[in-house]
Structure formats: C-alpha cells, structure tokens
Amino acid sequence: MAASSVFRPGLFNHKVAIVTGGGTGIGKAISEELLELGCNVVISSRKVERLEAAAEEMRQKIPASSPARVTPLQCNIRNEDEVKDLVSSVLKRYGRIDFLVNNGGGQFSSPAEHMSSKGWKAVIDTNLTGTFHCCQQVYAAWMKQHGGVIVNIIADMWKGFPGMAHTGAARAAVDNLTKSLAIEWAASGVRVNSVAPGTIFSKTAMENYKDLGPSLFKMSISSAVCFLLSPGASYISGDTLRVDAGQSLYHSMWEIPNHSAWPEAPEGENQEALKELLNPKSKL
Numbered sequence: 001m002a003a004s005s006v007f008r009p010g011l012f013n014h015k016v017a018i019v020t021g022g023g024t025g026i027g028k029a030i031s032e033e034l035l036e037l038g039c040n041v042v043i044s045s046r047k048v049e050r051l052e053a054a055a056e057e058m059r060q061k062i063p064a065s066s067p068a069r070v071t072p073l074q075c076n077i078r079n080e081d082e083v084k085d086l087v088s089s090v091l092k093r094y095g096r097i098d099f100l101v102n103n104g105g106g107q108f109s110s111p112a113e114h115m116s117s118k119g120w121k122a123v124i125d126t127n128l129t130g131t132f133h134c135c136q137q138v139y140a141a142w143m144k145q146h147g148g149v150i151v152n153i154i155a156d157m158w159k160g161f162p163g164m165a166h167t168g169a170a171r172a173a174v175d176n177l178t179k180s181l182a183i184e185w186a187a188s189g190v191r192v193n194s195v196a197p198g199t200i201f202s203k204t205a206m207e208n209y210k211d212l213g214p215s216l217f218k219m220s221i222s223s224a225v226c227f228l229l230s231p232g233a234s235y236i237s238g239d240t241l242r243v244d245a246g247q248s249l250y251h252s253m254w255e256i257p258n259h260s261a262w263p264e265a266p267e268g269e270n271q272e273a274l275k276e277l278l279n280p281k282s283k284l
C-alpha cells in the first residue's frame with residue numbers, strides 16, 4: 001500500500017473499525033487509510049458484490065507485514081436486525097469494535113414539493129435512523145463496556161439544503177444526535193463526533209449527480225476522520241468538524257430568482273429608499 005496517510009504507521013494496529021458504505025467513495029478512502037494505519041476494517045453496505053470487489057482491491061494493497069485485515073459484510077442500515085447481525089458477526093470474528101464510522105447514506109435531488117412520502121421516509125430512514133441503529137447496536141454490544149469512538153459523516157446543510165430538503169433535515173438531526181450521544185455515553189469512554197464534508201469527488205457520487213458536473217467533487221476527508229478516531233482527538237466529543245474548504249461560509253447552490261413576493265415595506269421614509277434600491281431606474 002503506498003504510504004499516503006499523514007499519521008504514524010501502526011497508529012491503529014490491532015484496532016477494529018466498522019465503516020458503513022466502506023466499499024465506495026468517501027467510505028472506501030476512509031477504509032483504505034485505516035488499513036494503512038494497521039486497523040482491521042469491516043466494510044459494510046447493501047450491494048455485496050461491489051463490497052467484495054472493493055475488499056479484494058484493498059487486500060492487494062496491504063503489505064504482508066501489516067496486521068490489518070479487511071472484511072466485507074452485507075448490511076442494510078435501515079434494518080435494525082441486519083445491524084444487530086452485523087455487530088455480532090464483527091464481534092465473533094474480531095472480538096472487539098473500537099471505531100464506528102457511519103458513512104453509509106445518500107439521497108436523491110428533488111424539490112420538496114415533489115417528494116413522495118415514501119421517498120422522504122427512505123432518506124430519513126437511511127441517513128438518520130440507519131445511523132442511530134448502528135450507534136445504538138455498537139454501544140450496547142461493545143462500547144458501553146469498553147469505550148470506543150464514533151464518527152458520523154453528515155453534510156454541508158448549515159444554510160438548509162434546498163433541492164435535498166430530506167437529507168438536510170436528516171443530517172441536521174444527526175448533528176444533534178452526535179451531541180446527545182456524546183454526553184449520554186461519555187461515562188463509558190465513548191467519543192462521538194461528526195464530519196461535515198463539502199462536495200467531495202467520488203465515482204459513485206458522480207454517477208448519482210451526473211448533471212452537477214465534476215467540478216463539485218474534489219476533496220478528501222479520510223484524514224479528518226482518522227484524526228477524530230485517534231488519541232490526538234481524545235478531548236474532542238460532541239462536535240462536528242466541517243471539511244469543506246470554507247464552502248459552508250460562502251457557497252449556496254440555490255439561486256433565488258427575481259421576485260416580488262414580499263409584503264410592501266411599511267409606509268415612511270424607508271419605503272421610498274427601498275423602492276429606489278430595488279428599482280433604481282424608477283426615478284428616471
């Protein structure tokens with residue numbers, strides 16, 4: 001495996017991580033960096049063939065001297081029983097779960113007025129309930145007794161998420177869940193944080209958002225996740241790290257067209273000033 005991580009080799013030797021959605025895109029990058037650092041990684045999602053192919057590709061890059069192993073396990077995070085099975089299979093195979101990275105998720109773009117109830121629920125179930133299932137099962141079966149670290153991947157939804165209102169609502173809820181769990185589980189030695197990526201390149205994301213074009217996806221977040229999992233972040237919990245090159249401070253993908261759907265300004269000297277501002281030619 002080409003050494004690309006900025007972290008010390010062997011940092012995560014003999015640790016065990018579950019990365020949901022670990023076979024594609026951001027999850028794959030996170031899994032590869034964890035493996036490079038000596039961690040055993042269980043990559044998990046719905047499409048088993050794609051997972052197995054990704055695991056095989058990752059195995060080819062692990063040097064023989066590394067203790068790291070990768071295991072693909074199928075699981076739909078929307079289904080609580082499947083999540084329970086995932087956690088018990090990991091414990092059977094590796095005997096511990098140090099890290100959980102809730103990266104599995106997604107949505108489709110649609111104006112809110114056209115979202116069906118089924119589509120809304122699918123996105124909430126995947127991104128919010130799926131994340132909750134994974135946190136709860138890993139905590140109950142392992143981290144409550146032994147501690148651990150959880151990182152949730154959310155999104156740049158700080159100014160709302162027009163065009164994907166369902167995912168904005170779900171990710172904002174995960175941001176809040178992160179804080180609640182960080183406090184409830186602090187006494188067990190469990191840290192819970194989130195990472196909010198800006199737009200990040202991935203082949204699968206490109207396939208999903210063809211029309212939005214390649215320029216949207218260009219950054220990487222795996223080292224931010226590895227940092228939050230590491231002892232270097234041992235005093236960081238209940239927080240969300242934005243990894244977006246400042247995008248959330250300035251960028252909005254949503255253009256509001258010119259319109260006059262606002263109430264008239266109240267009468268008075270400001271009304272004239274406002275009219276002039278909105279229509280500077282009106283005085284000519």
Ligand SMILES: CCC/C=C/C(=O)SCCNC(=O)CCNC(=O)[C@H](O)C(C)(C)COP(=O)([O-])OP(=O)([O-])OC[C@H]1O[C@@H](n2cnc3c(N)ncnc32)[C@H](O)[C@@H]1OP(=O)([O-])[O-]
Nearest residue numbers: 105106107108110116118119122123126199204205208209
């Ligand atoms: C831009 C930068 C920011 C973000 C980047 C990324 O996240 S990159 C990562 C991006 N990667 C991903 O997002 C990948 C993962 N994404 C997914 O798996 C899906 O987007 C999912 C979460 C909706 C699950 O969907 P599923 O198919 O497993 O669920 P299901 O079979 O239960 O269907 C439920 C209902 O949802 C509706 N509906 C679904 N799709 C559409 C659509 N295109 N159009 C309209 N509606 C749609 C439809 O109502 C459907 O019911 P119907 O009408 O069929 O009876």
Ligand SMILES: NC(=O)C1=CN([C@@H]2O[C@H](COP(=O)(O)OP(=O)(O)OC[C@H]3O[C@@H](n4cnc5c(N)ncnc54)[C@H](OP(=O)(O)O)[C@@H]3O)[C@@H](O)[C@H]2O)C=CC1
Nearest residue numbers: 021024025026045046047076077104105155199200204205
């Ligand atoms: N790329 C970007 O710009 C941004 C991405 N994000 C978020 O980051 C995460 C990774 O995105 P990215 O790598 O770009 O895109 P991908 O589409 O590659 O990643 C989504 C992953 O989630 C898995 N997944 C989806 N639904 C489920 C489910 N029900 N159960 C288990 N696994 C599931 C998919 O695997 P499978 O289909 O096999 O289940 C896939 O591996 C997602 O949560 C995404 O929404 C957030 C902001 C920006």
